[in-house]
């Protein structure tokens with residue numbers, strides 16, 4: 001089974017690298033020539049742990065091509081991993097997906113091949129495959145569904161910063177299939193590459209579309225619930241949000257994942273999938289009040305963190321605030337919906353001077369703020385330059401902060417993840433989300 005991956009961005013290139021490292025031959029195509037050139041030299045075109053190693057491991061199985069006839073001739077399955085940006089109403093556009101599918105479908109029309117499988121991994125608004133994508137393939141390929149081609153909707157559940165690990169070790173695989181043959185092909189590919197034996201959720205295409213955004217919407221609800229608990233605990237001396245969420249998570253009806261009070265949910269998937277869930281429900285005459293409330297709680301948390309910082313700036317007349325951690329989570333340079341970026345924007349509006357540090361995301365942050373911020377090169381420098389430190393990301397170094405970092409008396413630390421061990425730290429005022437401040 002030879003595969004092509006169309007769209008080699010943050011997710012697509014990791015799919016390609018994972019498949020090729022496990023022995024599957026893959027032809028990659030991306031509209032961005034630089035991405036193709038970089039990959040063909042064996043270099044990772046995006047920042048992602050384990051990606052480079054997988055590209056090196058699978059090098060002999062990787063090729064790139066912008067010849068669609070060659071892609072159709074030499075592969076049996078095309079996996080489409082195109083951007084589907086949110087529209088202003090919260091639903092997703094399928095324009096990029098269609099523009100990527102069209103040349104492949106046209107090449108199929110001109111080919112003598114009996115069958116080709118189109119697999120869509122992009123996030124879609126439910127109903128898009130049946131109403132828009134499948135008729136589009138039929139029109140451009142001149143073929144009949146399940147005769148000359150098959151279709152799977154196969155979204156993957158990965159988080160940036162652990163895409164390859166998540167891709168190769170899923171507990172669930174969602175496969176929306178146009179017929180059994182199409183689904184069997186996907187299952188056989190996964191059986192060859194995965195480390196785990198996941199639950200294969202095989203279903204109709206529209207069910208898989210609904211399942212994908214429901215799953216993310218449900219997770220955001222869990223995060224917002226933990227964040228609500230976190231704020232409650234800040235107001236109740238001697239309570240500890242981590243003790244409470246650990247206990248809740250130990251109950252098998254709940255599970256411990258995504259149940260830690262802290263920052264609002266963020267990134268390229270959770271916020272928009274949750275919004276799209278509410279929009280999609282409404283389209284079918286139903287109100288998804290839970291999803292709407294989840295979003296509101298998330299925004300509240302951004303304002304809550306900003307208020308904590310502003311209150312301390314005003315109280316102590318601190319001149320500069322240092323923000324540590326800018327990407328929406330650790331091990332990535334992606335800023336999408338990043339709480340740190342949202343908070344910084346609010347602080348700048350209040351004319352508060354902000355210094356920033358992140359090991360991976362400084363360049364992307366500079367693109368957003370230019371000269372509005374001061375960019376620092378390490379955690380120690382943040383402590384040297386500011387008396388108020390806000391920890392947004394719990395890098396490993398954060399857990400090891402000791403007295404040698406503390407240069408001002410007092411140094412105020414706002415710790416969004418309760419990551420710092422304060423037992424031996426002197427001259428600090430410590431404020432943690434989820435705990436009552438002493």
Ligand SMILES: NC(=O)c1ccc[n+]([C@@H]2O[C@H](COP(=O)([O-])OP(=O)(O)OC[C@H]3O[C@@H](n4cnc5c(N)ncnc54)[C@H](O)[C@@H]3O)[C@@H](O)[C@H]2O)c1
Pocket residue numbers: 006007008009010011012029030031032035081082083084096099100121122123124156157158159160268269
């Ligand atoms: N990144 C994630 O964490 C994640 C997780 C789950 C699902 N998804 C979904 O996967 C999809 C892709 O996300 P991503 O983060 O990889 O996006 P991305 O923007 O990083 O990558 C998309 C790639 O598609 C390429 N492209 C655009 N038009 C093209 C065309 N006509 N032909 C070929 N290539 C084209 C772009 O150049 C880019 O390299 C989205 O629907 C997203 O919602 C992403």
